Amino acid sequence: MKLHDKIIVVTGGGSGLGRELVLALLSKGASVAAVDVNAAALEETVKLAGMNSANLATYTLNIADRAAVEALPERVISRFGAVDGIINNAGVIQPFVKLKDLDYAAIDRVMNVNLFGTLYMTKAFLPHLLARPEAHITNISSMGGFLPVPGQTIYGASKAAVKLMTEGLSSELQGTNVRVTVVFPGAMGTNIAVNSGVMETLQLKAGEAPPVKMLGPDKAARIILDGIENNRYRVLVGSDARFMDAIYRLHPQRAARFILNQMSGLLSQ
Template identity: 85%
Template sequence: MKVQNKIVVVTGGGSGLGRELVLALLSSGASVAAMDINAAGLEETVALAGMNRGNLATYALNITDRAAVEALPEQVIARFGAVDGIINNAGVIQPFVRLKDLDYAAIDRVMNVNLFGTLYMTKAFLPHLLARPEAHITNISSMGGFLPVPGQTIYGASKAAVKLLTEGLSSELLGTNVRVTVVLPGAMGTNIAVNSGVMDTLEVKGGEAPVKMLAPDKAARIIIDGIENNRFRVLVGADARLMDAVYRLNPQRAARFIYDQMKALLPQ
């Protein structure tokens, strides 16, 4: 689906990848409904939109609130007249701890935001997308959704669920006007750790990140290109592409490699 002159909904639009998706869509001629739990972040996105801000509407809400999400399509349609696409980008990570040390509050939060937030958004907007001449659903999973990352086991489980949810939805929608894309990013230079409230668990010896980060504006362009070409699956970043290939050949070796890269983040 070409995004020019389309109306696209983006979750997590107040920072990071979500913000870059909003700005890239606007610069490509789309109108955007951006939502985020952080109202101040949304205001910053509006300021950055510059001359394109007239095509941007913002909604401060928590995507784990099903009633609020179910009320959203009518609000967006009242503003723009229709909805042509959604990008389920909002997500959180867990503290970098082993499963035995992870409390249930953190587990519930990760699953509610990453999986159920995506599910609520998809269910709420799908009837409206099916009524359009063409439409698109994009769900952001993660490299951690196909490759185990120690200290992010529940996050990975939530993103693996998003991956299969998206792939199943794609199969269900064959023969309709709605196309579906699952996105599998590797490491990106976003503030997801701060937004997830787990920055204090990310102390790395020497202050160096274990992997090279992809700039979120570059990731956004890769994702939008995938949407415009109706790709079933989009791997974002050299690390995601490499590990996808390695994992297909030897899952255990790939898992060990990631452990060796990430073990400095795990409490001893």
């Protein structure tokens, strides 16, 4: 689906990859409804949009709040007249600890935002997307959604659920006007990666493997939008995601052991 003149909803649009997706969509001539829990972050996105901000509307809400999400389509349609696509990008990561040390409050937060937030958005907007001549749903999973990362087990479980939900949805929508893409980003230079401690650990143990090069979120956004415009079934973002996808397909246990070795320094702390 070509994005020019389309109306796209982006969750997590206040920072990181979500912000870059918003800005890139606007530069392609799309209109964007940016959603985020952080009002100040959305205001900054509007400032960065500059002259393109005339085609940008912001909505401050928590996607884990089902009632708020269910009310969102009418708000967006009231502003833009229709909706042609959604990009479910918003997500949170767990504290970097083993499952035995992870409290249920953290578990609930990760599952509620990453899985149920994506589900609520998809369910709320799908009837409106089916009414369009063409439409698109893009769900952001993670490299951790197909490859186990110790210390991020629940985060990975939530993103694996997003993967399977998206792939199932794609099958269900065959023969309709709605296309579906699942995205697997690798390491990116965003707050979610830095705050997790994952990147620091990989760099500390880089002597055992090629160093991980973080992909800029602006470049990641361009890769994702290219995938949407070409109606790709799945998009691997970054050389690390492509490499680990290939290794995991060939030898899952070896790939899991490789990641464990990379994470062991942080997990032992």
